[in-house]
Amino acid sequence: MGLFDRLFGKKEEPKIEEVVKEALENLDLSEDAEPALTEAEKVPQEDAEVESSEEDLLQEEENQETVEESQDSEPVVEVSQEEVEELPNSEEVPEEENTELLETVEENSSEVLEVERPQVEETVQEKYDRSLKKTRTGFGARLNAFFANFRSVDEEFFEELEELLIMSDVGVQVASNLTEELRYEAKLENAKKPDALRRVIIEKLVELYEKDGSYDESIHFQDGLTVMLFVGVNGVGKTTSIGKLAHRYKQAGKKVMLVAADTFRAGAVAQLAEWGRRVDVPVVTGPEKADPASVVFDGMERAVAEGIDILMIDTAGRLQNKDNLMAELEKIGRIIKRVVPEAPHETFLALDASTGQNALVQAKEFSKITPLTGIVLTKIDGTARGGVVLAIREELNIPVKLIGFGEKIDDIGEFNSENFMKGLLEGLI
Known part of the structure; x- marks a missing residue:
């Protein structure tokens, strides 16, 4: 069965047995739906109502007599105003303590409300x-x-x-x-x-x-260390995607480490370091304006020594100076292979979906600079230009492997073409 048939194939008509079963289940058999009474049945019912009303009247009279007797028998006790003032009252709560008590109750009630309101997790x-x-x-x-x-x-x-x-x-x-x-x-x-x-x-x-049915959407995780190199222009969400992935992989029980190799932009290093602190994973950094390749070398050695499962390397994205960028990425690649010959196992290009055809131009340029194994598509939730995925697939044949769904820390996942095409085309036919 092809992808189209799996996504939009005709639904089978329900069997007649299922239709009958559903109709029987929907029959109203509750007590409210009382059957109509025949004339013969109505007469005894009216008699029963009359008898019950007479019994109620007799009961009320007996209750009234009992109340009157109790009132006659109980002596009246007079209490003077002075005695009333001397009676022990409940302890008065000072206004300050009362305010604190109310605040505590409000806090506890809000906590209870938060607990009682379960967060509904979205499906993929x-x-x-x-x-x-x-x-x-x-x-x-x-x-x-x-x-x-x-x-x-x-x-x-x-x-x-x-x-x-x-x-x-x-x-x-x-x-x-x-x-x-x-x-x-x-x-x-x-x-x-x-x-x-x-x-x-x-x-x-x-x-x-x-196309030929081979999407190659899966990420090539290794039994030991998996090295992921991230490239892309500044501002497309590259560093944020790395931080979210670090959280995702750590939640899955993996040992994760990040490398801040975009050393020419202090903001990029600080941003990645903050993500590391937020998701509690180590971040390898170097001095300001340090050689990116030297920082990568330190990160590779630490990852091997500490038994890291996934090492993610953030790089610069100065596409306007392609020659320098190409030389830098080639040097980083050589350093990585010096420690782990078969690495990097994935080289991801981060693209901002909201840029539309501009993203396609970036993909073409970066594919000339370094071999790409996959694309991280970001910010797709805020744009109407998701069709760029089809253009990338047709013109470059680079698979989208990761996709960002939004701003929350768990709004990133592995790309699935069936889910994507269903989300894109559902309701159009």
């Missing part, structure tokens, strides 16, 4: 649906408006469709290839109405990502 699919909402609604609205404007399939239809796809950030090449395939499908099926091609468009988008 719910995170995809939430973070892709803007992309899905934007693309869906444009697609629906597009089909509403056309009454027939002609050349203008295909030209407008290609423009719509480009605006949805799926990339020029993707839009061009998809439009050509749809032209062929329309002739093959002799499609005259636009709605006949709606499902075909979605099928083609899914097939485009599926």
Whole structure:
């Protein structure tokens, strides 16, 4: 079964036995639903009501007599005002202590409320649906408006469709290839109405990502030390992603260490150090303006000596000076291999999804500088440009392996193409 069929295949009709069973379960058998009484049944019931009312009257009279007798028998005790003042009252609480007591009660009640209000954890699919909402609604609205404007399939239809796809950030090449395939499908099926091609468009988008069926989305964890090198321009969420991943892997029971190799930007080192403090993992840093490769070497040696499971290395992202950046990354790569010959096991490029086609340009440039094994897609929850994933897949064939869902510390996870395509296209067909 293909990816499209797994995501959007027809639902099976329920069996007749299940329908009957559900109908029986929904029957109202509660006490409120009383059956209608026959005339013969009504008469005894009215008699019973009369008898019960007479018994109630007799009971009330007996209770009244008992109260009167008790009032007659009890002596009246007069208490003077002086005696009342001398009676011991409950201890008065000073105003200050009373205020403290109220504050304590309020604090305790708020704590109880917090305990009683359980945090509902999102499923992975719910995170995809939430973070892709803007992309899905934007693309869906444009697609629906597009089909509403056309009454027939002609050349203008295909030209407008290609423009719509480009605006949805799926990339020029993707839009061009998809439009050509749809032209062929329309002739093959002799499609005259636009709605006949709606499902075909979605099928083609899914097939485009599926390709030969090999996604290579999994992260290549090693039995011993796994070294991950992170590259990307400043401001795309690279350092934040490393911090969130450190939390995720530590929660999974792994020994994690971070290396701050972006030594030319003091803010980057401080940010990574703060993440290390926050998630309680060690961070290897060097003196200001130190050689990044020397800091990486220290980190590699410490990771091997301390039996670290996952070492994540943050690097500079000065893409405007490609020659220097290339030389720096090549040197870092040589230092890593000097300690662990087969490392780095993953080289991730962090991309900001909200930059759309700009992200695609960055991916092309970085792929020329260093071999990339995967992409970390960040900030997808705040943009309608999630279609850039399709463009990266088609034009660069670099798999997205990690995705950021939002700002919370656990809003990052391993990319899953089925969850992504379902979140992107659900409800469009």
